Amino acid sequence: MPVLECAVHWAAPADEPGMRALLDDGERDRYERFLRAEDKARFVTGRFLARTALAEVTGLDPGAIRFTTDCPHCGGTHGKPRLPGAGVDFSLSHSGDRVVLVLAEGAEVGVDVERESDRDIDRLAEMVLTAPERATLAAMADRKRGFHRYWSRKEALLKATGHGLAAPMTAIRVSGPDEPAEVLAWDGEAAVSPVRLADLTPGSGYAAAAAVLTGRPLKITEVTC
């Protein structure tokens, strides 16, 4: 089976005039509504990364790229951003000092990066992990790292389908944090098969994963912009 090329672009949040200039009217409104400078920077950097990478792949002018964000549940405009007709799917995520874009031709993709935080892991694990996953996590020396790895893998899957956190993470069972990323079981309305999962390398203090709705083996290339 031929490999599926999956490009991962990492960037640090920035908020430069040349980046803002590419936003469309709706994005500019959203940008203005963010109260915190860091939220503005993460948003504008993500959309800039997406436009520049998609322009390279499609030959489109980055300033002419318009994303759709239709929500399949309610018809609102807060769904997965897409570029219809391009034959390329992409996914964005941002957390702390990291912004990441994943992009592939011919398959739906999802990405998630999470800054490791001192959240109440035991409480969150009840909401996010299956019983076998909770048992694996309980036996880990670094539970914070393990939990965020589980979370990023599951969120990447749900972002690939476009469900986001509207679908339950407990319907997905993935391999242990120290094992190669793999979906072991998935049920419910969001479930998709075949699917490939891969851990990314966001650097210390972060967890990140990419999901691709394909049975083909992945070739992942990570670059920092």
Ligand SMILES: CC(C)(COP(=O)(O)OP(=O)(O)OC[C@H]1O[C@@H](n2cnc3c(N)ncnc32)[C@H](O)[C@@H]1OP(=O)(O)O)[C@@H](O)C(=O)NCCC(=O)NCCS
């Ligand atoms: C998508 C979602 C998981 C993102 O959560 P997060 O951890 O806060 O944020 P991340 O940084 O990882 O990802 C945000 C990016 O995901 C993308 N995104 C938004 N909605 C998405 C969706 N449904 N599926 C996939 N990607 C989505 C966007 O690019 C967004 O960043 P941007 O708007 O700055 O470009 C969360 O917002 C969510 O679950 N949304 C859907 C909720 C929903 O549909 N509810 C039902 C309403 S009727």
